[in-house]
Amino acid sequence: MVARSTIPAGDFRTSYAADTTIFPTRTSRNFAIAGVILLCFAPQAFSEYWLSVAIQIGIFAIAALGLNILVGFTGQISIGQAGFFLLGAFTSAYINNTYAIPVFFAIPLAGVITALVGLVFGLPAARLKGLYLVIATLAAQYILLDFFSRAEWFSGGSVPASANPFSIFGYTLRGDRQYFYVVLAYVLVCYLLVTNLMRTRDGRALIAIRDHYLSAEIMGINLTKYRTLSFGLAAFFAGIAGALYAHYQLVISQEGFGIERSILFLAMIIIGGTGSIMGTLMGTAFVVLLPESMEWLSHNLKGSSIDKALALNNNITFLREIAIGMIIIAFLMFEPDGLAHRWRQIKTYWKLYPFSH
Amino acid sequence: MNTSFLLQLLVNGLVVGTLYGVVAMSFVLIYKATQVVNFAQGELLLIGAWVCWLMLTKYQVPFWVGMPLTLVFMFAFGIAVQVVILRPMIGEPIISVIMVTIGLSTVFQAALKWMFGVNPQPFPPVFASKAVDLFGLQIQTVYVMSLVVSVLMMLGMAWFFKVSKYGLAMRATAFNQQVAQSLGISVKNVFAMAWAISATVSAVAGVVVAVVNGVSSGLSAYGIKVFPAAILGGLDSVGGAVLGGIIIGLLENVAQYVDSQYLHWGNLYEIAPFYVLIIILMIKPYGLFGTKDIERI
Numbered sequence: 001m002v003a004r005s006t007i008p009a010g011d012f013r014t015s016y017a018a019d020t021t022i023f024p025t026r027t028s029r030n031f032a033i034a035g036v037i038l039l040c041f042a043p044q045a046f047s048e049y050w051l052s053v054a055i056q057i058g059i060f061a062i063a064a065l066g067l068n069i070l071v072g073f074t075g076q077i078s079i080g081q082a083g084f085f086l087l088g089a090f091t092s093a094y095i096n097n098t099y100a101i102p103v104f105f106a107i108p109l110a111g112v113i114t115a116l117v118g119l120v121f122g123l124p125a126a127r128l129k130g131l132y133l134v135i136a137t138l139a140a141q142y143i144l145l146d147f148f149s150r151a152e153w154f155s156g157g158s159v160p161a162s163a164n165p166f167s168i169f170g171y172t173l174r175g176d177r178q179y180f181y182v183v184l185a186y187v188l189v190c191y192l193l194v195t196n197l198m199r200t201r202d203g204r205a206l207i208a209i210r211d212h213y214l215s216a217e218i219m220g221i222n223l224t225k226y227r228t229l230s231f232g233l234a235a236f237f238a239g240i241a242g243a244l245y246a247h248y249q250l251v252i253s254q255e256g257f258g259i260e261r262s263i264l265f266l267a268m269i270i271i272g273g274t275g276s277i278m279g280t281l282m283g284t285a286f287v288v289l290l291p292e293s294m295e296w297l298s299h300n301l302k303g304s305s306i307d308k309a310l311a312l313n314n315n316i317t318f319l320r321e322i323a324i325g326m327i328i329i330a331f332l333m334f335e336p337d338g339l340a341h342r343w344r345q346i347k348t349y350w351k352l353y354p355f356s357h
Numbered sequence: 358m359n360t361s362f363l364l365q366l367l368v369n370g371l372v373v374g375t376l377y378g379v380v381a382m383s384f385v386l387i388y389k390a391t392q393v394v395n396f397a398q399g400e401l402l403l404i405g406a407w408v409c410w411l412m413l414t415k416y417q418v419p420f421w422v423g424m425p426l427t428l429v430f431m432f433a434f435g436i437a438v439q440v441v442i443l444r445p446m447i448g449e450p451i452i453s454v455i456m457v458t459i460g461l462s463t464v465f466q467a468a469l470k471w472m473f474g475v476n477p478q479p480f481p482p483v484f485a486s487k488a489v490d491l492f493g494l495q496i497q498t499v500y501v502m503s504l505v506v507s508v509l510m511m512l513g514m515a516w517f518f519k520v521s522k523y524g525l526a527m528r529a530t531a532f533n534q535q536v537a538q539s540l541g542i543s544v545k546n547v548f549a550m551a552w553a554i555s556a557t558v559s560a561v562a563g564v565v566v567a568v569v570n571g572v573s574s575g576l577s578a579y580g581i582k583v584f585p586a587a588i589l590g591g592l593d594s595v596g597g598a599v600l601g602g603i604i605i606g607l608l609e610n611v612a613q614y615v616d617s618q619y620l621h622w623g624n625l626y627e628i629a630p631f632y633v634l635i636i637i638l639m640i641k642p643y644g645l646f647g648t649k650d651i652e653r654i
Contacts, residue, residue, distance in 0.1 A: 077452050079459065124639040131394055131592075134455060135584045136638050139631040142581075146628040263459055270456060318471040325463030332457050333445055 020199045039184060043177040051176045053288060058183040059244050061284040062190050064268040065277070066237025069194060071266070072275030073203070074230040075210035080121070080137035082261035083144035084235045088114045088242025089252045090148060090155040093163035103166045103247050107186075110243040111236045117144075118235025122228055133231070141259055148254050160253035163246040179248055186244060187281075190237060195277050197233075206230055210275075260321070267328050273338025282339040290327075291320050359618065366610040372500045374606020375507035379562045380579050381586040381598035382514060383555040389531040389593050390551035392451065393443065396458040398559060399580015400465035405431050405560020406567035406576055407473055413481050420483050424564060428557050435556030439549045447548075462580070470574055477573030503565045510558060511599055518595070523550060531593075585630040589637055591647020600645065605630050 013019040023029035043051060067081050092110035095101050101109065121140040122133070148155040155161050166173045166182055173179055197203045205226050208216040217223050246252045264287060272283020298316055331338060380402060387395045408430055412423040442461060446454045489498055518524040529537040530547045538544050566576055586605045590597025612629035616622055643649050 071452065075450070075452060077455060121635065124635065124642070131451070131455075132588075132638060132642060134394065135588060136635060138581070138584060139634045142628060142631045143635070146624060150622065150624070260463070263463055266456060266459065315471050318467045321467030322464050322471070325460045325465075325467065328460030328463070329442060329457055332449075332453050332460070333442075336449065336453060 022195055022199075036184075036188065040181070043180050048176055051180055053292065055176060055180055055183050055248060057281075057285050057288045058187045059241050059248065060265070060268065060288060061187060061281050062244070063238045063241035064265050064272070064280050064284050065190055065194055066234040066241070067265050068269045068272075068274065068277070068280045069197075069206070069237070070230050070234040071269055072273075073198065073206045073210060074227060075213075076227065076230065077134045077266070078137040078231070078234060079134060079259065079262045079266065080139075080141035080144070081234070081238050081265040082257045082259070083141040084114050084118055084238035085242040085245070085261070085265075086148060086252070086254055086257045087117060087144055088239030089163075089246035090161060090242075091239065092243030093161050093246045093252060094154055096164055097162075102168075103164055104168050107240060107243040107247070111240040114239025114242070115232045115236035118238075119228060119232050122231030122235070133227075137262075138259075141262055145254055145258065155252075155254070160251045163250050163252060165250060166247045183244060183248075186240065190240065191277060191281070198277070202226070202229070207275075263328075264324065267324050269338075270328055270331050271338055273340030274336075276338065276340035279338050279340030279343075282343065286339065287324070290323065294320055294323065363614055366614050367607065368496060368500070370607035370610035371603065372503050372606070373609070374603035375504055375511075375599075376562050376566060376602070377579065377582055377586045377606050378599035378602025379507050379510055380559055381583045381590065381602045382511065382595055383558040383562075384580075384583045384587055385590075385593065385595050385598040386514075386558075387551050387555045388587075389595070390527050391443070391548050393458065394455050395555070396455065397462035397465060397580070398555075398583055399577030400462045400469070401431070401435070401556045401559040402563035402566070402579050403469060403572075403574065403577045404434065404465065404563070405556070406563035406572045407469060408560075409564045410478060410480060410567060410572045411473075414478075420481075427560055427564065431556045431560035432553045435553035436549045438556070439552035443552070444545070444548070462577075466574065466577060473572075475574060477571045477575070479571045480567045483568055497569075499565075499569045503569060506561060506565055510561060514558070514595065517554075523547075527551060582630060585634040585637075587644075588634055588642075589644055591644030593648060594644070594646035597644055597646035605633070608633060 011025075023032060042054065046054065063081060063085050067078060070076050070078050088110045091113050092103070092106045095109060095113075096103055096106040118140075121136055124132075124136060149157060151157065152159075166179060173182065198207070205216070205221045206229075208219065208221055209223060209226055213223060268283040268287045269280055270283070271286050272281065273279030294316065298319075335341065380398060383401075384395055384398045387393055387398075405427055409423055409427040412418045412426060413420060416423075418426070438461070442457060443454070446457055483499070483502075489496055489501060516524075518528060526537070526542045527547050527550065529540065529542055530544055534544055537547075562579070563576060566579065570576075582605060583602075586601035587598050588601070589604060590599070590601030609626050609629060613626040616625035637644065
């Protein structure tokens with residue numbers, strides 16, 4: 001589970017339970033707890049704008065986490081994650097508006113419903129190799145988006161659907177400052193859930209399928225069951241994230257949730273590191289912050305000769321897409337384990353500093 | 358029943374279908390030779406169309422010169438993409454390679470929008486007469502040309518694989534890379550050739566579509582339609598891809614007919630192939646002519 005190099009010298013694991021702990025040392029656990037406590041004060045410290053960026057990172061990180069279970073741990077690819085994200089958003093808004101189910105319960109329920117729909121698309125492909133699942137999810141993406149543009153009773157058709165703000169015990173949360181805590185709680189719960197899932201029998205089965213699916217099957221792992229399960233989980237987390245997004249934005253339109261967004265989700269986990277749970281968070285932060293930094297860069301270059309030659313400001317959206325694509329390719333070619341790997345290397349370096357050899 | 362409308366749609370379907378078939382063929386070519394599912398196939402088609410458009414409008418080159426130049430460019434481009442991007446990925450897990458092609462398609466798509474803008478551009482007219490009369494049916498000249506070009510390309514492909522030395526080398530590589538290598542075939546060259554030929558063939562399809570409909574970034578949708586076609590035919594069957602393409606093309610237009618006459622749902626034309634795709638994956642995942650995977654450990 002943990003990279004050997006980050007474990008202090010002389011710390012030998014004597015039991016299996018000790019080997020699979022989430023935090024290898026007490027210090028690392030304390031740091032994680034301190035980090036979460038610090039984050040609780042973020043709404044007081046950050047400006048409204050950075051808070052909204054943080055919320056976006058949190059929401060997309062949950063969807064990317066689901067995708068990472070599928071890609072990083074089971075070795076299948078999906079390019080329909082944005083479709084399921086949107087399905088979660090519309091479902092949560094719909095059941096909240098129509099059946100008066102409180103938002104608090106609507107969000108997990110939306111996750112479950114999305115997972116069920118995901119299984120319908122995942123079932124045919126779960127019997128087959130990852131290749132076919134990519135194509136099935138491609139179809140899912142198009143079919144779902146077509147459904148949203150058609151079903152006026154469900155998603156408002158061409159008119160954006162509206163969602164109610166998050167409320168708990170009759171108290172309605174308003175504004176980014178309060179919603180931040182909801183997202184934080186969900187991120188924590190989801191990340192803990194998945195971390196723990198990977199320590200269980202089921203999680204190990206998924207990893208075995210990724211590494212060699214034939215050997216896994218010979219060892220008695222039910223391929224169809226686990227592939228379907230991982231696909232359902234991916235859709236589940238996409239649904240949760242979508243529902244959170246719906247009650248954050250309060251209006252949901254399918255604008256911007258085409259195939260490009262699905263590729264963006266893939267980019268998040270590739271950059272963060274496929275098969276790394278913390279890496280997912282890093283990758284999401286990277287992808288969300290990239291447009292911000294490009295905005296900043298183009299703002300600073302305004303009026304300079306580079307700006308005039310390339311017309312940067314007019315084409316910032318294209319440049320962003322090019323950058324995303326290039327970064328995907330570059331990470332796959334030069335750093336296939338992503339930022340998580342880089343982070344481990346930095347930790348190792350500092351642990352032995354200044355005697356690194 | 359509106360017979361003439363249906364007939365018109367069927368002709369449309371056949372023409373578009375053969376184009377799908379051509380693109381699916383070039384997609385299958387890459388898959389067969391290099392085991393890479395190419396998500397950037399539509400973008401290769403789009404690049405070909407834009408390059409030809411650029412030569413014809415900006416540099417005022419006549420069509421009969423501009424077209425071969427485009428093909429030469431695309432041949433070189435295909436080799437370049439393979440050598441620079443995909444060669445280092447040989448030996449990496451298959452899903453990484455697929456994701457690289459997804460990244461490529463993003464880059465190409467955005468770069469083309471950046472260079473040529475988002476608005477569709479009309480293609481300069483290639484033929485003097487707009488329509489020809491065939492069996493009492495008015496058919497646009499470009500449609501006839503497109504059909505002829507597609508069939509010619511399919512025949513050329515068949516000849517290439519059956520007779521030519523390179524084609525045989527490619528088939529040998531597709532069958533078993535190690536055995537091919539031991540027989541003195543340069544697998545590296547075969548990979549590069551597969552990309553080059555695929556890019557060239559896609560570009561021909563791209564130019565044909567552009568002549569019919571004009572150039573816009575929407576052309577890359579052909580790259581997406583390739584999946585239903587290729588899956589229907591069987592992912593590793595060149596002939597199956599052609600047939601799959603034609604079936605998908607006809608199906609789209611029949612769906613449009615049913616939609617406009619009876620159902621009035623709208624947009625069925627776009628989405629019908631994807632429903633078919635899911636159904637095929639459920640009942641016959643290896644397609645009509647694909648080989649069933651049998652794996653040895």
